Amino acid sequence: xxxxxxxxxxxxxxxxxxxxxxxxxxxxxxxxxxxxxxxxxxxxxxxxxxxxxxxxxxxxxxxxxxxxxxxxxxxxxxxxxxxxxxxxxxxxxxxxxxxxxxxxxxxxxxxxxxxxxxxxxxxxxxxxxxxxxxxxxxxxxxxxxxxxxxxxxxxxxxxxxxxxxxxxxxxxxxxxxxxxxxxx
Numbered sequence: 771x772x773x774x775x776x777x778x779x780x781x782x783x784x785x786x787x788x789x790x791x792x793x794x795x796x797x798x799x800x801x802x803x804x805x806x807x808x809x810x811x812x813x814x815x816x817x818x819x820x821x822x823x824x825x826x827x828x829x830x831x832x833x834x835x836x837x838x839x840x841x842x843x844x845x846x847x848x849x850x851x852x853x854x855x856x857x858x859x860x861x862x863x864x865x866x867x868x869x870x871x872x873x874x875x876x877x878x879x880x881x882x883x884x885x886x887x888x889x890x891x892x893x894x895x896x897x898x899x900x901x902x903x904x905x906x907x908x909x910x911x912x913x914x915x916x917x918x919x920x921x922x923x924x925x926x927x928x929x930x931x932x933x934x935x936x937x938x939x940x941x942x943x944x945x946x947x948x949x950x951x952x953x954x
Contacts (some may be wrong), residue, residue, distance in 0.1 A: 792819075829843050887940045
């Protein structure tokens with residue numbers, strides 16, 4: 771897994787020493803439910819999840835350039851065999867609420883999308899949000915994703931929730947990046 775640098779961030783591989791920072795935001799009641807998972811109830815739970823993410827090798831730690839402390843995660847997930855066959859991945863992300871509304875998630879996602887298309891040679895990247903997650907919707911729209919469909923997802927509480935899914939293709943990304951200096 772490569773290290774990705776943006777203007778204010780370093781996206782690096784996760785490490786076990788991130789567990790305390792991970793738990794500190796994952797236990798907050800307004801973080802996980804927006805992404806489909808319950809707040810963590812113990813540092814041991816966070817450690818198990820962190821170990822799984824490290825093993826899967828699809829998720830980067832989000833850190834500020836001047837501090838190597840985990841403030842969120844961002845990943846490109848190969849969800850199923852269809853994703854592999856279609857050469858696409860799904861963008862997923864979470865950020866400690868201390869850092870919301872600063873443009874950090876948009877910046878991190880721009881770095882990951884660039885990496886996905888340029889390094890991984892993906893053809894398409896998908897991204898979705900729960901209907902009531904306006905913050906995630908805003909990030910997705912800023913990134914240039916186009917709406918594809920609305921569906922249902924079963925969250926960690928076994929409840930059916932509505933989601934909206936979006937996509938960006940390599941061709942659309944390249945056209946957009948030629949018009950926008952903020953995208954490499």
